[in-house]
Amino acid sequence: xxxxxxHLRWTGRAASLTLVLIAAWSLPAWAVLESTxxxxxxxxxxxxxxxxxxxxxxxIDESLSRQWLHEYLEYYDYNHMFFEKSDVDxxxxxxxxxxxxxxxxxxxxxxxxxxxxxxxxxQERKTQVERFAASTFxxxxxxxxxxxxxxxxxxxxEKESTNLWRLRVKFDILQERLGSAKPEDxxxxxxxxxxxxxxxxxxxxxxxxxxxxxxxLAHSYDPHSDYMAAPSAENFNISMKLSLVGIGAVLxxxxxxxxxxxxxxxxxxAKGGRLKPNDKVEAVAQGDGPFLDAVGMKLxxxxxxxxxxxxxxxxxxxxxxxxxxxxxxxIIALVRDEIKLTDQEARAKILTVPEPxxxxxxxxxxxxxxxxxxxxxxxxxxxxxxxxxxxLAALESKGIDGLILDLRHNGGGSLSEAVALTRVxxxxxxxxxxxxxRGFTRVLRTPAPESDVxxxxxxxxxxxxxxxxxxxxxAAALQDYGRAVIAGHKSTFGKGxxxxxxxxxxxxxxxxxxxKPGSLKLTIQKFYRISGGSTQNRGVIPDIRMPAVADxxxxxxxxxxxxxxxxxxxxxxxxxxDKVTPVLAQLDKDSQVRVxxxxxxxYIREDIxxxxxxxxxxxxxxxxxxxxxxxxxxxxxxxxxxxxxxARKTPKFPEVEITLEALISKPxxxxxxxxxxxxxxxxxxxxxxxxxxxxPDVYRDEAARIVADWISLIPRGQAAIRSRSASDDSLVx
Numbered sequence: 096x097x098x099x100x101x102h103l104r105w106t107g108r109a110a111s112l113t114l115v116l117i118a119a120w121s122l123p124a125w126a127v128l129e130s131t132x133x134x135x136x137x138x139x140x141x142x143x144x145x146x147x148x149x150x151x152x153x154x155i156d157e158s159l160s161r162q163w164l165h166e167y168l169e170y171y172d173y174n175h176m177f178f179e180k181s182d183v184d185x186x187x188x189x190x191x192x193x194x195x196x197x198x199x200x201x202x203x204x205x206x207x208x209x210x211x212x213x214x215x216x217x218q219e220r221k222t223q224v225e226r227f228a229a230s231t232f233x234x235x236x237x238x239x240x241x242x243x244x245x246x247x248x249x250x251x252x253e254k255e256s257t258n259l260w261r262l263r264v265k266f267d268i269l270q271e272r273l274g275s276a277k278p279e280d281x282x283x284x285x286x287x288x289x290x291x292x293x294x295x296x297x298x299x300x301x302x303x304x305x306x307x308x309x310x311x312l313a314h315s316y317d318p319h320s321d322y323m324a325a326p327s328a329e330n331f332n333i334s335m336k337l338s339l340v341g342i343g344a345v346l347x348x349x350x351x352x353x354x355x356x357x358x359x360x361x362x363x364x365a366k367g368g369r370l371k372p373n374d375k376v377e378a379v380a381q382g383d384g385p386f387l388d389a390v391g392m393k394l395x396x397x398x399x400x401x402x403x404x405x406x407x408x409x410x411x412x413x414x415x416x417x418x419x420x421x422x423x424x425x426i427i428a429l430v431r432d433e434i435k436l437t438d439q440e441a442r443a444k445i446l447t448v449p450e451p452x453x454x455x456x457x458x459x460x461x462x463x464x465x466x467x468x469x470x471x472x473x474x475x476x477x478x479x480x481x482x483x484x485x486x487l488a489a490l491e492s493k494g495i496d497g498l499i500l501d502l503r504h505n506g507g508g509s510l511s512e513a514v515a516l517t518r519v520x521x522x523x524x525x526x527x528x529x530x531x532x533r534g535f536t537r538v539l540r541t542p543a544p545e546s547d548v549x550x551x552x553x554x555x556x557x558x559x560x561x562x563x564x565x566x567x568x569x570a571a572a573l574q575d576y577g578r579a580v581i582a583g584h585k586s587t588f589g590k591g592x593x594x595x596x597x598x599x600x601x602x603x604x605x606x607x608x609x610x611k612p613g614s615l616k617l618t619i620q621k622f623y624r625i626s627g628g629s630t631q632n633r634g635v636i637p638d639i640r641m642p643a644v645a646d647x648x649x650x651x652x653x654x655x656x657x658x659x660x661x662x663x664x665x666x667x668x669x670x671x672x673d674k675v676t677p678v679l680a681q682l683d684k685d686s687q688v689r690v691x692x693x694x695x696x697x698y699i700r701e702d703i704x705x706x707x708x709x710x711x712x713x714x715x716x717x718x719x720x721x722x723x724x725x726x727x728x729x730x731x732x733x734x735x736x737x738x739x740x741x742a743r744k745t746p747k748f749p750e751v752e753i754t755l756e757a758l759i760s761k762p763x764x765x766x767x768x769x770x771x772x773x774x775x776x777x778x779x780x781x782x783x784x785x786x787x788x789x790x791p792d793v794y795r796d797e798a799a800r801i802v803a804d805w806i807s808l809i810p811r812g813q814a815a816i817r818s819r820s821a822s823d824d825s826l827v828x
Contacts, residue, residue: 128207128301133603133610135201140602141309141322141615142198149316150532150592150618150659155195159315162657164191166311167206171213171296173349174244176259177220180251182212198312206308210299217293220260224289227264228282234719240266241714265717273722274424288390295393306613317618318655319594325611341402342409342429344370348394352376352414357506357561360464361439363429365504370427372561373416373650377424380410403431417644417706423729439465441479443486443753445493448803456803459490460795462501466508466516466565479512482755484519484546489753497553497802501795503583507564507590514539517572519549520579525667527568528623529593536623538667553674553805554579557798558637560645563588567630568622574635575626577673580682580805582639582798589652591631592659593620621659627666632658638675639683639801641690641794644702647710678808685804686797694743695793698736740790747791748799 130138146154153159164186172178190197190205197205240262241247250256264285271281302324309322343362346353352375358365378386379400389397401409410428444460461483469477490498514526518541530536556570556579567587573579599612623629632652652658690696716722 128210128299128304130203130207130301130305131610133607133612134301134305135203136604136607137305137599137610137612138198138203138309139201140599140612141312142195144597144602144615145312145316145320145617148532148597148617148619149320150621151316152532153316155198155312157192157195160194161187161191163194163312163315164205166314166656167209167308169245170307170311171210172249174242175247175249176244176263177213177216178249179216179253179256180249182216183249186212203305203308206304207301210304210307214293214296217296221289221293223257223260224264225286227261228268228286232265232268234265234269234272234717236718238262238265238717239714240717242266243713262717266715269717269719269722272719273726284388288388291388291392292390295396298393313615313617315657317592317657317659318652319590319592320615320617322613322615324613341431342370344401346376346394346398349375352390353392353394353397355413355416358504359439360504360506363432365464367427367429369425370411370413370429371416373648375414375416376411377414378412380412382408382410386410386412405431405433407431416648416650417702418729423726439467440755441482441486442755443490444750445490445495445753446799447749448799450803450807452807454807456496456806457494458497458499458799458802458806459487459493459495460499460501460799461486461490462504463566464504465506466510466512468509468512478515479509480515480519481545483516484548485755485758486753487519487550488548489758491548493751495552496806497555498550499555499557499795499798499802500579501557501798502562502566502570503557503559503794505562505566506588507566510539510565510568510593513565513569515542517541517569518544520554520573521576521672522549524576525625525669526572528625528664528667530621530623530664532619536664538625553802553809555798555802555805556581557794558583558587558635559643559794560584560586560588560648560651562635563590567591567635570635571624571630574638575624575671576669577671577675580639580675580679580801581635581637582686582801583637583641583794584643585640585646586634586636586651587630589630589632589634589658591622591629591633591652592618593622595619618659623664625667625669627663629661629663632661638679639686641686641797642696642699642703643794644699644706647703647707678805681808682801682804686801689800690797693793693797694739695791696797699793701732745791748796 142155146152155163168178168183168186169175186205186209190209194205197203250259267285267288268281271279271284306322306324309324313320313322341362342364343359344364345356345359347356348354355370355372355374355376357372358370364370376389376397378388378390379397380386381400381403387400389400401411403409408428408430410426413425413427415423415425441461441463443462446458446460448456448458450456463479463483466479467477468479510527517524517526521541523541525538525540527539528536529539554573556573558566558570558581562570562583567590570581570587574581594616597615597617599614600608603610603612621629621631634651
């Protein structure tokens with residue numbers, strides 16, 4: 096950034112400008128970064144705002160200072176591979192208890208001195224990588240490596256560190272041998288990767304170091320608070336705009352890899368269905384061009400490679416999070432597109448599902464990817480609640496017997512829309528409690544209805560580990576009222592906090608206004624259910640649980656460091672509808688019997704067992720013969736499943752689709768059409784053999800069967816959708 100200066104303190108002989116320019120990417124050992132007066136002021140502002148404005152009001156005392164130091168060390172060395180124990184102990188002694196005192200005085204020397212030590216260690220490790228990569232590995236010994244060393248201590252000494260890096264290089268080369276489709280030189284690929292990693296850190300300027308240092312402070316308070324220097328703040332603002340052209344994925348850097356944090360509803364990645372949260376991006380290619388290794392690449396550069404013109408193709412080589420085989424790679428081709436609000440709209444289907452006894456039930460399904468609202472609109476402005484009401488009216492016209500509300504991919508959005516939508520299902524009542532930094536708790540209630548349409552029939556809310564924030568509020572309210580059965584993964588995500596963005600330029604002294612200080616995203620509120628418990632760090636526990644590999648993965652609030660704890664407030668008075676209690680035990684029993692007998696859920700249980708075993712073992716074998724045998728077994732397993740599905744020929748539920756676009760131009764009663772399987776050009780030929788389009792959506796299908804079971808327990812004609820009246824509660828148990 097032109098508005099930020101990188102200052103160098105020369106501690107050795109002066110060098111000519113020509114030499115500096117020639118070696119611009121490689122800072123000499125005797126060049127040390129220093130902070131500017133503006134950066135010192137920014138740091139003091141950030142510290143003061145966190146102490147005074149964050150929900151916890153926690154001072155940067157000795158305890159938080161030690162926590163902050165650990166976060167900052169792990170910013171550079173997440174897997175405890177670069178630093179040695181002596182480094183960590185030294186920094187702990189020098190800075191551990193007084194980082195709060197230092198930042199209040201505008202002293203940023205800990206940030207730069209730790210960064211300089213990291214660069215020194217990174218250069219040493221790169222030299223080791225080159226030496227080990229040049230050696231000859233046989234891959235026949237029974238050696239192993241714990242790849243995820245995040246919870247393990249830093250190497251005790253140079254000897255332990257050297258052996259650790261020997262094993263790491265051997266592991267990386269073996270991964271290339273196992274995963275590469277082309278006969279490239281694995282040793283060269285690995286060496287180039289670590290060279291790029293070192294180079295990216297050597298390109299850091301004072302602003303990058305400040306970003307890392309203050310972001311580590313923010314994460315010491317909670318995982319959703321961030322410091323965003325000017326470039327990061329700009330990217331954050333871009334990501335909030337619905338006109339962004341790209342693939343619709345949120346990334347963060349972790350151990351040299353770009354990790355998928357979440358997918359934007361309606362974006363190409365979410366529509367494609369193959370890219371998942373926690374997947375890691377290893378390489379990027381433009382169209383049919385060659386792959387560029389992305390390990391060690393600065394995140395902002397990688398983002399620029401993934402973004403591009405509308406209609407162009409980007410290919411990602413990813414390490415799948417759910418794969419038990421760490422050498423597995425998937426090539427995912429995505430066509431860049433404009434991510435519009437219409438792509439995040441609610442949509443509906445009508446499924447025809449067999450009931451016990453031979454009859455069939457008509458079940459409405461509303462897929463709600465996010466809670467959206469046009470805050471600047473008026474009159475008939477875009478609104479989640481209005482759209483769902485329109486879809487419900489269309490479903491009513493077709494006489495559905497039950498309803499599924501699919502929140503599996505809903506990461507949140509507008510809180511007011513989540514509260515408003517609740518009224519469609521419970522009529523009037525409290526929905527959620529919000530507690531602020533002053534300790535004041537207020538209750539949000541359903542607003543006055545804009546329409547007479549409401550739904551009183553059997554209802555199931557389908558959730559997953561990705562259901563978060565506003566979607567958890569809706570699911571929790573419907574569960575507390577006993578209005579709907581909640582079914583899905585072990586729990587929802589568990590994000591029960593609210594963040595606010597503070598622009599720092601308004602606080603800068605007038606003499607420093609030309610500098611761009613960036614912004615803060617900090618936690619200021621917390622959500623609580625009307626029954627008193629928080630959704631924070633616990634999520635919503637389903638009434639009926641279905642097994643999922645995601646339940647064993649670190650992908651929820653509980654897995655995030657420094658996550659704010661679960662707690663409770665006083666419950667508020669509310670009238671329980673209790674439609675679920677009379678039928679829940681029977682519905683759960685019948686579902687568990689089906690799930691236990693289902694071949695598809697059997698596959699999921701096998702995958703869970705394999706994933707858990709890998710996580711328990713932690714260490715991965717470096718014996719190539721053993722690893723290839725495991726890889727062959729995984730490939731055979733996938734082929735056998737594909738063949739078994741083809742042999743079973745399990746019929747899919749007949750369905751019709753209802754779109755909001757059609758409702759605009761046609762009456763609700765006629766705005767339905769036969770649903771067709773979306774067909775896209777195969778942009779990824781090398782992966783086609785691994786696809787299995789016959790794999791069903793087992794969670795949606797089981798949810799539909801649960802609702803069909805519920806309908807079978809109700810006298811015919813009493814489960815249909817209708818306008819709510821005083822007598823409705825007696826019609827549905």
